[in-house]
Amino acid sequence: MDPIAAKYIGAGIACIGMGGAGIGVGHIFGNFLSGALRNPAAATAQFTNALIGAALAEGLGIFSLVVALLLLFAV
Amino acid sequence: MANPIDPIHQFRLHDIAGPWNIAGYEISFTNSSLFMGIIVAFVTLFLLASAARGALVPGRLQSVGEIWYEFIHNMVRNVLGNEGKAFFPLVFTIFSFVLVANMLGMFPYFFTVTSHVVVTATLAVFVILLVVAVGIARHGLGWFKLFVPSGVPMAILPFISLIEVISFLSRPVSLGLRLFGNMLAGHIVLKVFAGFVVLLASMGIGGIIGSIAPLGMAVALTALEFLVAFLQAFVFAILTCVYLNDALHTHH
Amino acid sequence: MSQSTLVVAQASTTEVPAPAPAQGGAAPATTEGTGAEGGHGGFPPMDAHSFPSQIFWLVIFFALLYLLMSKVALPRMETVLKNRHKAIESDLSKASALKRETEAAIQHYEKSLADARANAQGIATETRAKVAAEIETERSALEKTLSAKLAEADSRISATKAKAMQDVNEVAAETAAEIVSALTGATVSKEQAAKAIAGLKG
Numbered sequence: 217m218d219p220i221a222a223k224y225i226g227a228g229i230a231c232i233g234m235g236g237a238g239i240g241v242g243h244i245f246g247n248f249l250s251g252a253l254r255n256p257a258a259a260t261a262q263f264t265n266a267l268i269g270a271a272l273a274e275g276l277g278i279f280s281l282v283v284a285l286l287l288l289f290a291v
Numbered sequence: 292m293a294n295p296i297d298p299i300h301q302f303r304l305h306d307i308a309g310p311w312n313i314a315g316y317e318i319s320f321t322n323s324s325l326f327m328g329i330i331v332a333f334v335t336l337f338l339l340a341s342a343a344r345g346a347l348v349p350g351r352l353q354s355v356g357e358i359w360y361e362f363i364h365n366m367v368r369n370v371l372g373n374e375g376k377a378f379f380p381l382v383f384t385i386f387s388f389v390l391v392a393n394m395l396g397m398f399p400y401f402f403t404v405t406s407h408v409v410v411t412a413t414l415a416v417f418v419i420l421l422v423v424a425v426g427i428a429r430h431g432l433g434w435f436k437l438f439v440p441s442g443v444p445m446a447i448l449p450f451i452s453l454i455e456v457i458s459f460l461s462r463p464v465s466l467g468l469r470l471f472g473n474m475l476a477g478h479i480v481l482k483v484f485a486g487f488v489v490l491l492a493s494m495g496i497g498g499i500i501g502s503i504a505p506l507g508m509a510v511a512l513t514a515l516e517f518l519v520a521f522l523q524a525f526v527f528a529i530l531t532c533v534y535l536n537d538a539l540h541t542h543h
Numbered sequence: 544m545s546q547s548t549l550v551v552a553q554a555s556t557t558e559v560p561a562p563a564p565a566q567g568g569a570a571p572a573t574t575e576g577t578g579a580e581g582g583h584g585g586f587p588p589m590d591a592h593s594f595p596s597q598i599f600w601l602v603i604f605f606a607l608l609y610l611l612m613s614k615v616a617l618p619r620m621e622t623v624l625k626n627r628h629k630a631i632e633s634d635l636s637k638a639s640a641l642k643r644e645t646e647a648a649i650q651h652y653e654k655s656l657a658d659a660r661a662n663a664q665g666i667a668t669e670t671r672a673k674v675a676a677e678i679e680t681e682r683s684a685l686e687k688t689l690s691a692k693l694a695e696a697d698s699r700i701s702a703t704k705a706k707a708m709q710d711v712n713e714v715a716a717e718t719a720a721e722i723v724s725a726l727t728g729a730t731v732s733k734e735q736a737a738k739a740i741a742g743l744k745g
Contacts, residue, residue, distance in 0.1 A: 264369075264529065271526035275465040278472030285475065289299065289586030302587040304597075316595035323593075324600035331608045338616040345623040347630055353623075360620045380613035388608055407587070409594045410601050475588060 223287050230284040237277020244269045298482035302406055302475070323410070326402045330391045359387075363528065370532040374539055378532075381421075385414065386528035393474060393520030397513070405523075406474040408467065415467030418531050426538035437537060466530055473523045477516045484509040715740050 248266040252259035309319025341356025349357055363383045367375045389405060396403025404410055426434035438455040439448065484505045491502035587593070716737040723731045 264366075267522070267526065268529060268533065271469065271522075271530065272465070274473075275469040278469050278476070279465075281476055282468055282472050285586070286589065290589045299586065304587055304590075304593050309596075313599075316599070317592070318596045318599040320600070321593065321596055323597055324604075327600055327604040331604050331611070334608060335611045335616060338612075338620060342616065342619040342623050345619075345626065347627055356620065357624065360617070360624070380609065380617055383617060384605070384609045384612045387612070388605060407593070407597060408589060409597045413598050413601055414605075471588070 223291060227284040227287040230280050230287060233280025233283075234277045237274050237280075240273035240276070241270050244273060298479045298486065301403070301478060301482060304407075322402045323404055323407065326392070326395060326404050330388055330395065330404065333395070334387045334391055366529060367532060370529065370536055371539060375532070375535070378535055382528055382531055382535075385418070385531055386524055389414070389470065389527050390521065390524035393524055394517075396474065396478065397517060397520060403474055403478060405470055406478055408471045411471040411474075412463070412467035414470075414527075415463040418466065418534060419463040422534045422538045425535065429539060434538070462534060466527065470523050470527055473519055477512075477519055481509060481512050481516060484512060712737065712740065 244266060248259075248262070251262070304321045304323055306319040306321055307325055309321075310317050311319055337352075338356055338359075341353045344350070344353060346353060360383075363386055364379060367379045367382050371378060392404040395401050396406065426437070438452050438459065440451060440455065443451050487505035488502045488509065491498040491505065716733055719736040719740060720731045720733055723729065723736070
């Protein structure tokens with residue numbers, strides 16, 4: 217296979233990982249909202265924790281993005 | 292791809308003064324360095340201007356400065372408690388630096404300091420080294436019990452410890468790469484959509500009409516990027532607080 | 544990334560200051576060239592060649608910002624916020640002091656009102672007692688005179704009655720003597736007749 221083509225295919229495959237991060241972040245905010253609707257009084261105190269969780273989940277997706285970018289530009 | 296719509300072009304460094312060498316390393320004053328200086332000047336002048344009048348009833352500028360101050364102040368107090376007072380200037384500096392770097396990067400033709408992996412990685416490694424130093428200074432070698440959780444059966448303790456060590460070591464990586472990746476990806480996506488507008492518009496009347504869609508997308512993405520710029524600065528600062536909390540109050 | 548940047552780095556270390564200006568322009572140009580052709584070291588954020596410079600300036604500017612924040616800007620912010628806090632607190636304490644004063648004044652007023660009321664009540668009872676006493680004395684005096692008059696009248700009635708009874712006895716004795724003398728012809732003295740009547744009566 218042409219190595220450049222393989223590189224681009226690899227970058228595309230690496231980006232699938234971003235979808236997992238999207239699912240994770242969606243889970244976090246969805247569950248946060250359903251919890252917040254049940255107990256709105258406790259929601260504001262927990263919003264920070266929701267953001268931290270979202271950031272952690274998103275960080276893993278960013279890893280795959282970085283891998284994709286490395287494949288595209290740096291390898 | 293032609294140079295004006297090359298999405299990578301915005302990250303290019305070029306020397307403004309120099310090149311200078313110290314001990315064999317090139318330390319030229321680049322556009323990145325220039326923007327770091329602008330960040331320092333902006334943050335300092337903004338805060339000094341907002342605190343200058345010291346009015347009892349704050350004006351707009353002073354309100355923004357006070358919200359800025361109290362936001363970080365409350366964050367440090369909520370996460371670190373009273374002992375965290377010593378770290379407030381540091382967390383404030385990290386937050387302000389990252390926030391202003393991200394925000395300045397949103398302006399056209401401005402350089403985004405945090406879009407270079409070495410900058411964010413240096414900040415992240417600095418934070419983690421600080422955490423280790425503070426932890427050892429506070430608890431001595433007993434701080435390393437952080438990696439040996441209590442109440443775990445002896446049989447699986449080595450594995451748990453290994454996982455704890457790995458998760459600790461992955462903190463600077465994820466902390467640095469998150470900020471870098473968000474900034475880089477956001478700016479690339481913005482430029483790609485803006486490039487679509489230019490490409491379509493050069494294709495005649497149909498292209499001009501069709502270019503409205505990516506233009507709207509670029510506008511929406513710009514709004515999103517402003518949100519991300521703030522959010523990532525906030526996340527960087529609060530994760531710094533959370534990691535410092537591990538060093539200050541180790542109760543594993 | 545690597546080979547071309549490594550070569551550039553080495554070049555910069557070996558031929559130091561003399562051809563420097565030309566070199567600064569050359570280094571980005573070479574990376575740009577490689578980036579265009581296939582991406583070998585052409586991605587600026589991952590270009591190791593620029594790392595020392597960025598780390599160097601980041602450390603300098605970050606330390607500068609930290610010093611400026613911790614020594615100049617943040618203390619000023621803190622004094623501003625503390626002054627506001629103090630002003631609000633002193634205003635609040637002033638307000639509460641004023642409130643306390645008002646409450647004291649209200650209490651004082653109410654106390655004097657109660658005093659006045661008690662005073663008025665005292666005067667009223669005193670007056671009532673005095674009036675009642677006066678009425679009592681007048682009534683008793685009047686009663687006394689009335690009872691004296693009544694006793695006098697009583698004694699007069701009884702005296703009159705006794706006198707009348709005396710008269711009746713005398714008339715009866717005389718009449719009895721007269722009747723006896725007329726019927727029997729015997730003379731009966733007044734004393735005997737009276738005795739006889741007294742015997743009848745008894």
